[in-house]
Amino acid sequence: MNIVCPRCQFRQPQDKFCAKCGLDIETYVPPHQSASSKFLKNHIIHGLIIFMIASSVGFYLYRRHRIHLQQRADYSGGPQFQKDTEFEDIPESEDPKKQLALAATTTSADAQPITAVPTGEVIYDLTVEHFEIEQKSLEKLFEISRQVNLYNSFGDYAAGVLPDLDKNISKIRTKSYGKAVERLQRGQVLHWSTGLRKPDQTSESGLEFFLEWEEKNQRFEGNLEIQRVWHENDSAASPYSTTAYPAHFEIGPQTGFYIAGVLPHTPPSVPKKTWEAIPLFKIFESAAFRKQTSDHLILFSLTKKDSVRQVQKNTSRGKDD
Numbered sequence: 001m002n003i004v005c006p007r008c009q010f011r012q013p014q015d016k017f018c019a020k021c022g023l024d025i026e027t028y029v030p031p032h033q034s035a036s037s038k039f040l041k042n043h044i045i046h047g048l049i050i051f052m053i054a055s056s057v058g059f060y061l062y063r064r065h066r067i068h069l070q071q072r073a074d075y076s077g078g079p080q081f082q083k084d085t086e087f088e089d090i091p092e093s094e095d096p097k098k099q100l101a102l103a104a105t106t107t108s109a110d111a112q113p114i115t116a117v118p119t120g121e122v123i124y125d126l127t128v129e130h131f132e133i134e135q136k137s138l139e140k141l142f143e144i145s146r147q148v149n150l151y152n153s154f155g156d157y158a159a160g161v162l163p164d165l166d167k168n169i170s171k172i173r174t175k176s177y178g179k180a181v182e183r184l185q186r187g188q189v190l191h192w193s194t195g196l197r198k199p200d201q202t203s204e205s206g207l208e209f210f211l212e213w214e215e216k217n218q219r220f221e222g223n224l225e226i227q228r229v230w231h232e233n234d235s236a237a238s239p240y241s242t243t244a245y246p247a248h249f250e251i252g253p254q255t256g257f258y259i260a261g262v263l264p265h266t267p268p269s270v271p272k273k274t275w276e277a278i279p280l281f282k283i284f285e286s287a288a289f290r291k292q293t294s295d296h297l298i299l300f301s302l303t304k305k306d307s308v309r310q311v312q313k314n315t316s317r318g319k320d321d
Contacts, residue, residue, distance in 0.1 A: 006030060122186055123305045126211075129179040130280050131297040134288065137172045138260060138295055144168055152247075157261035159247040165256040165301060174297070175286075178279040183305075187214045194280055195229075196268065205231040205268035205275070213302065220302045221250040226259065231268040239269070249300075256301045263296035265289060 003014050006028055010020035017024055133141070145151035145160030152159050162168055184190070195206010206229060213222030226245040233239055249257040267275055267284040275281045288294040 124184045124186065124215075125303045125305055126182045126184055126190070127179065127299075127301045127303070128182075129299050130177040130283075131174040131299065132177060132283050132286055132289055132294050133172065133174045133260075133297045134294045135292075137174065138297065141168075141172055141258070141297075154245075157245050157259060159249075159257070159259045161249065161251055162256040162258060162299070163254075165254050169256070169299070177283050187212075195278065196231075196270070196275060205229060205270065206278075207262065207280075211300075215304070218304075219250060219252045223248050224257075224259070224300070226262050226298075228262055228264075230264060231270055233269055251302065253304075256299050258297055258299045260295055260297045262298070265292050 001014050002011050003025065004011050005018040005021060005023055005025060007023045008018060008021040010018055012019050016026050141162065142151055142158065142160065144162060148161065148163055150161035150163075178194075182190070190211040191209065193206055193208040196204035197206075198204045208227045208229065210225045210227075211222065213220055215221075224247050228241075228243045228245065230241050230243075231239055232241050243262075245259060245262045247257075247259055251257050263280075263283070267281065276285075283289050283296060286294065289296070
């Protein structure tokens with residue numbers, strides 16, 4: 001039988017003395033280690049300390065970035081989609097081109113106007129649409145993104161890029177719960193929300209969006225963060241939960257970016273009459289969504305348009321026709 005020397009770790013047949021260092025193995029008593037010495041040699045504790053430091057630094061950088069983004073959004077003119085009524089509930093039977101035209105011309109009476117775009121400036125259309133999608137269809141959508149290596153799963157939510165947007169979305173069975181089209185200037189930072197609001201305009205239950213983007217080589221690249229505030233249980237010490245869903249995107253023409261899984265499958269813990277008028281929240285009336293056989297999907301796309309002068313010219317020509 002082989003033994004290992006406790007001092008030099010030399011392996012040898014069983015014997016009283018170590019053949020390498022001469023230690024009397026039978027009488028050897030290991031030196032006492034202090035608590036501090038054990039602590040310094042414990043690799044598990046080292047790993048935990050490194051993890052805690054990395055988490056603290058990551059959280060600090062995340063909070064600093066979010067505050068900076070909030071300041072930039074407020075400075076650029078504030079929320080663009082602030083009122084829920086700007087998201088119209090568009091019938092499924094409508095042709096997609098008609099849906100886009102309807103959404104682009106529908107505005108709320110009390111909606112805040114966007115910052116005026118100087119004549120001649122290049123402009124962009126941001127389209128945001130909320131869908132209910134069956135789980136099988138959602139897996140098909142994920143597979144399309146995986147084929148181009150543009151899919152990420154973050155555990156409780158997923159994000160990806162959908163190429164050939166019009167073609168692929170037409171193949172997937174969905175139901176729209178609201179669409180908005182917003183005209184933007186290059187690199188304009190946006191902040192908007194949808195859901196229930198308190199009298200002080202803070203979120204009661206809903207989704208808050210922060211979007212920053214830029215155009216590079218005819219592609220759109222940026223960061224999106226969705227923050228969900230949800231009224232869950234009045235009897236709990238803290239009835240509200242807040243969850244952040246960050247994502248980075250890079251898309252080209254005729255390409256969409258989506259996030260799935262940010263909306264819970266149960267409505268906020270308030271009377272139904274309080275939330276049933278909100279177009280997005282009508283998804284809670286779906287039995288499939290409540291049973292989690294369908295999910296919530298948000299689809300974003302950016303389209304580069306002509307200059308404002310050219311758009312105005314085209315609009316006038318259409319009126320003359």
